[in-house]
Amino acid sequence: MTNPIGKRELNKARKRAEIVDIATRSFFEHGYAATSMSAIAEELGGSKATLWAHFASKQDLFAAVIDLQVDSFSQDIDEVLTSQTYSVPALRRACARFLECLLRENAIRLFRLVVSEGGRFPEIKEMFYSRGPVKLRKCVIEFFATRVSEARATELSRLMIAMITGFRSDILLRPSSPSMAEREAFVDSLVEMITRGIPDQPTPS
Amino acid sequence: MTNPIGKRELNKARKRAEIVDIATRSFFEHGYAATSMSAIAEELGGSKATLWAHFASKQDLFAAVIDLQVDSFSQDIDEVLTSQTYSVPALRRACARFLECLLRENAIRLFRLVVSEGGRFPEIKEMFYSRGPVKLRKCVIEFFATRVSEARATELSRLMIAMITGFRSDILLRPSSPSMAEREAFVDSLVEMITRGIPDQPTPS
DNA sequence: CAAAAAGTGTACTTAGTAGTACAGGTATGA
């Protein structure tokens, strides 16, 4: 076969993905320091040599894990608000979805990991920040800007995002996860509060 | 001397405090797993035997560290809202102070540590949660309840606290800390948003 | 089929970990 992608490269990529998958679970569960490469190799079924054939070091593997998760998170965020115009129902829908994204198991674990290891791995912190929060804010500002001024949209975005991420902050430390009803009640009062600061009809220019 | 507190106990307490102090810095800087008891002993100047004379294990020492920090954080929180009645200036002052408390170096590091190790040490998570967030919310509800109904006060507290902790969430991941002006602007818009949902005058019962 | 590339198993090096044991030193308290 003279395929541009031979079986060689395909298998290699598959193996790599498998390693990243196992490593993700381990880093998520035990944190960076308490995850051991030997344990990953064992779970993989293969040997350590295979691990080092794909990643030069533990840090390299960690970076690959975070990169993948950030990507998936970033995609989730993207899908919520693309080409939406402001309306109260659209706002409510968006808030509920954002909250859902942020409370997903993987998103919580990613956040935990970035918060705890960010100090020691600045490049990981930046990777997450630019593709996560920064992007999110841009989307939300655009959404509000379809109804209010850019300055006001920025202000509202900041408050709205703060409320949603603040809710997550609490979840991180709570013994049990919040009920559906609690989440809905929170979104309702959040939306009510935000809409108080927005005129019912678009101001004609 | 027949003092109830002899030099013996005093010295012991001092040594203990010194150990906790060094351990605090190390846990804050490197996290739980990456902090070594040997390193603490070395920095202490003493020997490992001394460490184990005061704390039965690394986990014990860690718990003592968190306990002390939670206490100090809890006291800070207490001082902000004691016997305050609702008014817009009081609200603004309280928000500014809460934000200041939450953004203190030690509070941030404590939060980081509790978030990252909370999964592995549930008792630490609970210790922090009950003496931190739970207490804070109670104070804020009481404050709002001097003006609005209890139910409404609960709702407003949730939103207000979410906004403030959400601001911190962002800080945790940002490359640089926020300017004074940014903090003030945030508090201003937060206060404006909250006060929209509160009558200017107390409703006569 | 044969060469090349990748994966595997095992054993290894080097270094660091929590925690222990013990002998000698030093401050305290009666």
Next chain:
DNA sequence: TCATACCTGTACTACTAAGTACACTTTTTG
């Protein structure tokens, strides 16, 4: 003064980690 309680240094056990070396087998490719 003198026993007690604590502190210190050193050496130790038992274990685990990251990363390497190497001979071996399997799979892919031409």
